[in-house]
Amino acid sequence: MRRCVHRNPNFEPGTLTISLTEDQKKKYRKQLAMPGMTTDCQARLMKARILILGASETAFVCADHLMRLGAGHLELAGASHYDLHLLAERLDALHPAPADTHVGVSEQTFDAHDSEQLITSFDVVVDGLSDWQLKLVASDACMHLSKPLVHVGGEGFRYQLYTMRPGRSACLRCVFPRIGIDDFPKTPDEDALFPPVQGVLGSLQAIEAAKLAANFGASQGNELFKFDFLSGEMEMITGLDSVSDCPDCRKPRR
Ligand SMILES: [Zn+2]
Numbered sequence: 106m107r108r109c110v111h112r113n114p115n116f117e118p119g120t121l122t123i124s125l126t127e128d129q130k131k132k133y134r135k136q137l138a139m140p141g142m143t144t145d146c147q148a149r150l151m152k153a154r155i156l157i158l159g160a161s162e163t164a165f166v167c168a169d170h171l172m173r174l175g176a177g178h179l180e181l182a183g184a185s186h187y188d189l190h191l192l193a194e195r196l197d198a199l200h201p202a203p204a205d206t207h208v209g210v211s212e213q214t215f216d217a218h219d220s221e222q223l224i225t226s227f228d229v230v231v232d233g234l235s236d237w238q239l240k241l242v243a244s245d246a247c248m249h250l251s252k253p254l255v256h257v258g259g260e261g262f263r264y265q266l267y268t269m270r271p272g273r274s275a276c277l278r279c280v281f282p283r284i285g286i287d288d289f290p291k292t293p294d295e296d297a298l299f300p301p302v303q304g305v306l307g308s309l310q311a312i313e314a315a316k317l318a319a320n321f322g323a324s325q326g327n328e329l330f331k332f333d334f335l336s337g338e339m340e341m342i343t344g345l346d347s348v349s350d351c352p353d354c355r356k357p358r359r
Pocket residue numbers: 275276277278279280348351352353354355
């Protein structure tokens with residue numbers, strides 16, 4: 106059962122094409138003027154199905170930006186129903202109907218048993234989860250189903266951004282040791298919040314998710330970006346290719 110916050114009149118699940126109305130061309134004219142963005146890209150974005158896992162502030166910022174861009178369908182999942190509905194209500198307040206984005210709240214639990222059933226119908230998955238075990242569950246399921254995963258993880262002022270593309274990328278289980286995370290870090294303190302940090306991270310996730318959904322720009326899939334917002338240091342780690350002897354990321358299973 107899903108709670109539908111918005112209904113996009115042009116969104117018809119399963120349809121292959123969608124055309125922009127004159128009003129939509131006008132509404133999105135500024136992003137359509139960006140290099141690489143075309144009406145075809147916008148149309149793909151407007152029929153994309155994007156799953157946002159978690160009810161974190163990062164997830165909220167990402168969802169907000171994707172709605173501003175006109176993404177077709179956002180599904181919120183991977184947190185308590187109370188938190189997911191709260192997130193949906195915040196989005197609803199910022200994007201009053203009629204909106205181009207259909208927002209749904211999944212009543213399905215997200216765990217190792219049910220994750221693939223939830224993920225299978227989506228084009229892109231955004232990791233706004235706090236729990237590291239659930240992040241690994243998302244990685245496993247996305248690898249198995251060959252779905253791109255836009256991961257953000259970390260705590261305090263130190264975070265990483267990694268766009269995992271099955272067939273090109275190492276899975277999260279392989280990536281963490283390679284970036285110096287040998288043991289699962291503690292789950293971040295959800296009461297600790299520095300909104301500009303979550304704003305940057307959610308915005309970066311929205312850019313990556315939009316690029317993947319609209320098929321423009323580049324997401325190499327083997328690069329990870331580390332940020333220390335306190336010191337101002339940033340680092341890009343390259344070469345995070347799929348690992349030949351890993352059962353999860355050595356190659357897409359389908
Ligand atoms: Zn792997």
